[in-house]
Amino acid sequence: MAKVFALESGEDVSRAVGEFLAQASAEAIARAGRFTVAFSGGSLPAVACRALRTMDGVDFSRWHVFWADERCVPLDDAESNFRLVREELLAPLAAAGRAIPDAQVVRIAAALVADPAAAAADYQRRMQQALGGGGGDSGEGGSAPALDCVLLGIGPDGHTCSLFPGHPLLDERALWVAPIEDSPKPPPRRITLTMPVVNAARRVAFVATGAGKRDTLRRIIDLRDPALPAARVAPADGCLYWFVDRPAAQDLATPTASSFSL
Numbered sequence: 001m002a003k004v005f006a007l008e009s010g011e012d013v014s015r016a017v018g019e020f021l022a023q024a025s026a027e028a029i030a031r032a033g034r035f036t037v038a039f040s041g042g043s044l045p046a047v048a049c050r051a052l053r054t055m056d057g058v059d060f061s062r063w064h065v066f067w068a069d070e071r072c073v074p075l076d077d078a079e080s081n082f083r084l085v086r087e088e089l090l091a092p093l094a095a096a097g098r099a100i101p102d103a104q105v106v107r108i109a110a111a112l113v114a115d116p117a118a119a120a121a122d123y124q125r126r127m128q129q130a131l132g133g134g135g136g137d138s139g140e141g142g143s144a145p146a147l148d149c150v151l152l153g154i155g156p157d158g159h160t161c162s163l164f165p166g167h168p169l170l171d172e173r174a175l176w177v178a179p180i181e182d183s184p185k186p187p188p189r190r191i192t193l194t195m196p197v198v199n200a201a202r203r204v205a206f207v208a209t210g211a212g213k214r215d216t217l218r219r220i221i222d223l224r225d226p227a228l229p230a231a232r233v234a235p236a237d238g239c240l241y242w243f244v245d246r247p248a249a250q251d252l253a254t255p256t257a258s259s260f261s262l
């Protein structure tokens with residue numbers, strides 16, 4: 001069952017997501033000594049990090065950052081999801097003397113961005129190193145790792161990560177990280193977490209703002225329309241959260257909360 005938080009404005013969403021991440025990371029660090037989190041791209045990094053990066057009491061030195069999907073472009077490219085998170089979180093934290101250690105930031109290999117299949121295999125290997133988990137030389141990941149938190153956006157077509165409606169990748173069960181060369185959302189060449197990894201997470205939080213998301217949100221949350229990849233996100237042993245603003249939530253029948261509580 002998802003917890004849906006419908007906040008008045010984008011600023012309120014940022015504050016709620018910041019508080020969520022502060023509490024979720026404190027809990028993970030107390031339990032396991034670290035917090036593993038995967039970011040999506042698009043508008044998510046700005047919304048998710050705007051309040052978070054100035055919050056006191058968050059031990060960022062214990063954070064391990066991954067990406068839910070990444071474009072196969074140079075890391076300083078305007079399209080890079082790494083660049084977005086660097087600008088919205090990593091660089092401001094470093095400037096404030098609260099840097100996340102670089103070895104704990106698992107970005108796509110810059111040298112491999114021209115070859116999505118190689119980039120995906122390399123990323124999966126580094127996830128396995130960082131998170132543990134079996135998987136033979138075939139590149140299969142074994143049982144999916146349990147990230148503490150996966151932060152997701154949704155596209156108008158209900159895609160999430162770089163998992164798009166009707167795409168064969170939606171049914172990928174062996175790989176943790178897969179290449180895509182025909183993303184309907186440009187740029188076409190990307191790597192993405194697969195659904196088993198998303199659904200193995202302890203917490204999955206969608207962040208969606210703006211009236212443009214209202215119908216997609218209704219189809220996902222109220223109708224759970226399986227044609228929409230985001231509607232297939234159902235953490236097996238974890239919790240699912242939605243952080244949305246009023247314009248995005250205005251057609252929802254599902255009960256929503258107007259303030260955040262973990």
Ligand SMILES: O=C(O)[C@H](O)[C@@H](O)[C@H](O)[C@H](O)COP(=O)(O)O
Nearest residue numbers: 040041042043153154155160161
């Ligand atoms: O790399 C990407 O494109 C994203 O990870 C993608 O899944 C994004 O989250 C959605 O397309 C929503 O994007 P917006 O929040 O910008 O609408």
